[in-house]
Amino acid sequence: MTEHKTAAFVSDVIPMMVKWRRDFHKYAEPGWLEFRSASNIANRLEAFGFTIQAGKEVINSDYRMGVPxxxxxxxHEALALAEGADEKxxxxxxxxYTGIVGTIHAKRPGPVIGIRFDMDALNIQESSDSSHLPVANGYASIHEGxxxxxxxxxxxxxxLAVAKYISDYRDELAGTYKLIFQPAExxxxxxxxxVAAGVVDDIxxxxxxxxGIGVDLGTxxxxxxxFLATTKFNVVFNGKASHAGGSPEEGRNALLAASSATLNLHGIPRHSRGQSQINVGKLHSGSGRNIIPSTAAMEVETRGETTEINEYMMTKATKIIRGAAEMYEVDYxxxxxxxxxxxxxxxQLKTYxxxxxxxxxxxxxxLDRAPFPIGSEDATYMMNKVIEQGGLAxxxxxxTTLAAGxxxxxxxxDEEVMGIGLASYIGILEGIECSGFQKIR
Incomplete structure (x- = not known):
């Protein structure tokens, strides 16, 4: 495509992108529950000529985490159907099992190119302030929380816009294109x-x-x-309830075990070879002031600048949790x-x-790298798998400008970023054939 042709295509597609984005925003769905979003995506990919794999075809149930x-x-299935999800x-x-992979072959042979897009929303109540643009323009989330x-x-x-580009210009492109729409990022x-289902094995x-991520619009x-390696985990301590005044010696206090674990988790020595973090973000226990708490639940995360550092934090955390349970004679x-x-x-790919x-x-x-530390991302599983197989990622x-963090x-x-993103992907994909990148399998 010429520069003029690309600009014209992007300009034509932007209104569709805005419409799609505002619809997804209005019907926000959290991880593993993206039924309506995934249904709409599958329909559009199929209309663009992609072969669709969905559900258990692209998700290995043994490796799902944090499933509701x-x-x-x-x-949520019933809600999605009521709001227009396609029964098909x-x-x-x-x-x-809300994952989707759409595959399409260009006219000429070439490498297999995989592009991943995440789909899930967050469990956050959206602002109802009239100054918030989604509220002012009528596309704020209608789903509570x-x-x-x-x-x-x-x-x-x-x-979806990248899918339309590939579909419209497949005769001018080379290679096979796999668009991966991932749930529960x-x-x-x-x-x-x-990854366990083999989605990136041929990429x-x-x-x-x-x-976003704090980078200015146009950059x-x-x-x-x-990226930081991370482990998210929940802990439940199970003890024995008893009357705090009448028979405290008969109780096994799960709250004290959780409290001891919390304090000591935050006391884990930081690692000398890189950034290491731990946080107990939630602790819930107890049913009354005169009852020894029989259960306590915690939500915790570790992070590390390397996978090894994160494993160090997790190993230490596990020992502390086990020790707290033993100290207060509770199970965990x-x-x-x-x-x-x-x-x-x-x-090589960054330079290209x-x-x-x-x-x-x-x-x-x-920029060739982010100008500040980044959090964690599970696309790293896909990146690492492709690189381990000899590919590039x-x-x-x-x-983009952000109204808030x-x-x-x-x-x-700023919805202008969607046009920039689309134009960037077009610029990358249309040069693949002349880039020297080859199929590696």
Whole structure:
């Protein structure tokens, strides 16, 4: 495509992207419950000529993490159907298997290119303030306690626009294109199960991206190298209730075990070889002031600058939790509900992306790495798998002005970033054939 042709295509598609994004935003759905969103995506990908794999075809149930209860899943399935989800696809997504992979072959042979887009919203109540643009323009989330507070609504919209581009210009492209729409990125719960299902086994070049992350509108980061490894886990202590005044010696105090664990978890020595973090974000226990608490529940996370550092933090945490349980003679259970590793974008691919974006309209600056520490992302499972197989992978950032920070009730993006993201992907994909990248399998 010529520069003029690309600009015209992007200009024509932007109104659709805005419409898609606002619809996703209005009907926000959390991880493993993206039934309506996934249904709409599958329908559009199929209309664009993609072959669709969905549900258990692309998700290994043994590797899902942090899955809601069957009751919650059933409630959201019914809600999605009431709000227009297509029954054809709901059969695939039943039970919370809300992943999708769309595949299409270009006219000429070439590498297999995988592009991943995440779909889930957050369990946050969106602001009702009239100054909040989604409220003012009528697309604020209608689902109580759930909102797109991280930009995944924009990611899905960019993904559909990229699908339309590939479909419209497949005769001018080379290779095979796999668009991966992943559930449950929040809490790093979904990617591992898609990797285990073999979704990225044949991918030569893997791309993914995020809007915002504190980068200015018009700036693109060609690859991130500083994701933190993380483990998200829940802990339940089970003791024995008794009357605190009448027979305290008969009780086994789960709250004291949890409190002791909390204090000592935050006292784990930090690692000398890189950043290490731990946080007890939630502790709930007790039923009354005169009752020895029989149960206590905690929500905890560890992070590390490397996978090894995170494993160090997790090993220490497990010993502390076990020790607290033994001290207060209670039982304990640890449930891993999310995890991600560290990963580095491929230098060769980063350089190619940097060069590809030089003349993309709307891109003012291209950085080779994020200018500040980044949190955690489970796309690292996909990146690492592709790289281990000899392929290339990169995680990009498309900067945008934000109304408030990520995971904030007033989070909102400048929708101009979606056009920049689409134009960037076009610039990257249309040069693949001449890039020297080859199929590696």
């Amino acid at each position: 209860s069957s009751k919650i899943i059933s409630e 696809w709901m059969r695939f997504f039943a039970g919370g 759930v909102m797109h507070a991280c930009g995944h609504d924009a990611h899905m919209s960019i993904g 929040e809490g790093v719960r979904g990617a591992k199960s898609m 030569d070049i893997f791309l993914t991206s995020h809007v 693109v980061v060609s690859g991130i190298d500083n 259970e640890i449930d891993i509900v999310g995890a991600a590793k560290t990963s580095c974008s491929s230098e 992306i940097h060069d590809s974006l030089r003349n993309v309209k709307g891109v003012d600056k291209v 990169s995680y990009m950032i498309f900067g 990520h995971h904030h009730e007033k989070f909102d993006i």
